[in-house]
Amino acid sequence: xxxxxxxxxxFTIEPLVPIHxxxxxxxxxxxxxxxTLAVVLVTALVVLGxxxxxxxxxxxxxxxxxxxxxxxxMVDTSAGPGGMEYFAFVFTLFMFVLAGNLLGLLPYSFxxxxxxxxxxxxxxxxxxxxxxxGVVKHGVxxxxxxxxxxxxxxxxxxxxxxELLSYVIRPFTLAIRLFANMLAGHTMLAIFAGFAASVPLFxxxxxxxxVLLYFLELLVAVLQAYVFAILTCLYLRDALHLH
Amino acid sequence: MDLSAxxxxxxxxxxxxxxxxxxxxxxxxxxxxxxxxxxxxAQVTPFAFLGFALAEATGLFGLAIAxxxxxxx
Numbered sequence: 001x002x003x004x005x006x007x008x009x010x011f012t013i014e015p016l017v018p019i020h021x022x023x024x025x026x027x028x029x030x031x032x033x034x035x036t037l038a039v040v041l042v043t044a045l046v047v048l049g050x051x052x053x054x055x056x057x058x059x060x061x062x063x064x065x066x067x068x069x070x071x072x073x074m075v076d077t078s079a080g081p082g083g084m085e086y087f088a089f090v091f092t093l094f095m096f097v098l099a100g101n102l103l104g105l106l107p108y109s110f111x112x113x114x115x116x117x118x119x120x121x122x123x124x125x126x127x128x129x130x131x132x133x134g135v136v137k138h139g140v141x142x143x144x145x146x147x148x149x150x151x152x153x154x155x156x157x158x159x160x161x162x163e164l165l166s167y168v169i170r171p172f173t174l175a176i177r178l179f180a181n182m183l184a185g186h187t188m189l190a191i192f193a194g195f196a197a198s199v200p201l202f203x204x205x206x207x208x209x210x211v212l213l214y215f216l217e218l219l220v221a222v223l224q225a226y227v228f229a230i231l232t233c234l235y236l237r238d239a240l241h242l243h
Numbered sequence: 244m245d246l247s248a249x250x251x252x253x254x255x256x257x258x259x260x261x262x263x264x265x266x267x268x269x270x271x272x273x274x275x276x277x278x279x280x281x282x283x284x285a286q287v288t289p290f291a292f293l294g295f296a297l298a299e300a301t302g303l304f305g306l307a308i309a310x311x312x313x314x315x316x
Contacts, residue, residue, distance in 0.1 A: 176307060177300035224296065227292075
């Protein structure tokens with residue numbers, strides 16, 4: 001029996017509600033559906049968790065409070081003084097990416113964080129926002145970010161372009177890190193599932209590996225959301241404090 | 244050379260980048276174990292996970308190139 005193995009087919013975007021406005025394709029796709037679901041779920045968690053708020057929290061209030069404190073602690077530690085103003089943004093970013101990563105692990109679901117354009121949009125928003133914050137706060141002195149202290153001037157000729165390059169590359173690494181992690185993880189799950197389906201008797205072995213991979217993917221989903229958020233906090237600290 | 248043959252070879256070569264990822268991740272967790280063995284009360288575990296994610300990211304950049312070669316060109 002020949003089973004066609006197409007591991008990357010799970011990433012194809014399918015329009016669910018075709019909407020075409022003057023030649024532009026604005027269809028409501030499966031990616032958009034999952035994003036809507038992520039937003040609805042996170043909003044429901046936070047809003048309904050705070051309803052009938054008790055001093056001794058119930059289950060949903062507990063989850064909402066734990067996620068709030070986790071991100072608040074992260075912003076407080078990593079974004080430095082003045083970083084807590086941006087807590088709402090970091091919280092939204094973290095919960096959106098986390099919900100997206102976790103929703104992608106459900107069977108027959110779609111991972112919208114495994115689309116490079118989605119992660120690039122988020123990373124570009126972070127990069128542009130952080131740069132604007134830095135320029136508005138420091139003016140021209142923002143360029144001091146690229147000149148590390150205590151460096152002999154002759155080395156600056158080499159160091160400043162390197163610092164500049166590593167700054168400009170930030171949105172790309174931020175985007176590709178999340179995208180590649182999600183892509184690689186889900187592709188491996190699909191490939192091992194293909195092995196399990198096509199091997200007659202010993203298919204239990206790739207299936208077992210698939211189960212272990214799934215747990216790894218759960219860890220990676222949470223971890224990548226955390227890394228995205230904490231790097232946002234670190235870039236924010238760089239922009240606010242220039243070192 | 245056939246395009247698809249060249250693609251296979253290119254994808255295989257691009258995956259060699261994951262060697263670096265393996266060494267890097269091993270380094271990170273070796274340091275974590277060392278640190279916790281010397282001082283179990285040290286709160287370095289979040290940094291270990293951050294370091295793991297960043298080290299794995301560079302390896303996955305190489306894997307992304309492999310996928311790019313295989314499925315886009």
